[in-house]
Amino acid sequence: QKEVEQNSGPLSVPEGAIASLNCTYSDRGSQSFFWYRQYSGKSPELIMSIYSNGDKEDGRFTAQLNKASQYVSLLIRDSQPSDSATYLCAVNNGNQGGKLIFGQGTELSVKP
């Protein structure tokens, strides 16, 4: 079982729709959860962090965390073509010295 697993892509949504990206993790001791966006040929950039169960909203982005189910998701409302990128889920286990493990990424394509 992979430590951090994301739903396979590519995911294609029309402009204005909601994009839903999912991630599961295997270590129950994980404490910090991040979503990074990576444009082709660029480095990952942080878009959301979440540390406790529930929802966290920032503009058009909502991160959802369910530690009991070991599941974290990212919703992008009113998707724009500029949101087209690969989204990386990253999970940190504080008991492992802050080691941050990334999933394989989900490619999102927003069609005008």
Add this chain to the structure above:
Amino acid sequence: EAGVAQSPRYKIIEKRQSVAFWCNPISGHATLYWYQQILGQGPKLLIQFQNNGVVDDSQLPKDRFSAERLKGVDSTLKIQPAKLEDSAVYLCASSPLLGSPLHFGNGTRLTVT
């Protein structure tokens, strides 16, 4: 604040040659990471430093890869000898504290022929 600096941006070498990458983290960031990202995959942690000490290097191929962080600031990652499968982007990242979000450099794209 200045971001994470990496050099070179691109490097092409032949297999069995050696190569070195350099990283300068954001000032004051105690934690420094080197990741390897193969095309189409997520970043894979190679080594993590806290100041100038190694926190995790469990996935570093130690027979060919080495890394150091001098005086707890700059870091270099070396590959000797390189293999074809080492072709990837090598990302350096830093964070102020363990567990806090990472700030990435622009990466070094290595091609081994």
